[in-house]
Amino acid sequence: MIDSHGGKNEPAGFWQAVKACSGTAADRRNQYRFVAWLSGWGVTFVGASWLLQNNENFGQALAWSIAILPNLFSVAALIAYLKFLREADELVRRIQLEGLAFGFGAGVIFAMAYFTLEHIGVPKLTGDRTIFVMMMGWVVGQLAATWRYR
């Protein structure tokens, strides 16, 4: 819907709402920086894991360097995310807060529920599954909050 002064009042669809709630130009720049570091982390994490699992001939120094490399990206991604949050438009910050709360809550609930299921014989839970649920919860929480404030 377009208001009488040329501004859109409500985005028509879900993805338009997602696009619309990306904040100011500075927020988008900070988001791109965060996503770039996060992508670097993902690539180096997969690469380092593969190299360390498939090459036993590495010396200690090289193996340590490869193992540490993804963590440099992860720390950079964390710093970029904190910068994004500190400088973000206040509605964007609210959306992020709700996303983080939902993600954290979903991860804790999943882990606690799974621990009780382990008593009745389901396979043991590994940490990466909880992290995956937290990250998916973060994304779902952001999308839900974006929809609420569209």
Place this chain on the structure above:
Amino acid sequence: MKNRLRVLRAERDWTQAELAERLDVSRQTVNAIETGKYDPALPLAFRIARLFGHSIEEIFDPEAAH
């Protein structure tokens, strides 16, 4: 919380984007405040009040539900 932001903006013939630029927020924030989905934090409420030359209480009414 009910507010008069849309009316005040309309009186000045500003678009949501123009108001957002003046307040240094996103257009979505202006839209969410106007539609009552989001109440601004105090610093933004003060910026809005200063911009329109009113007190916060004249723009935002905590007693009225949106």
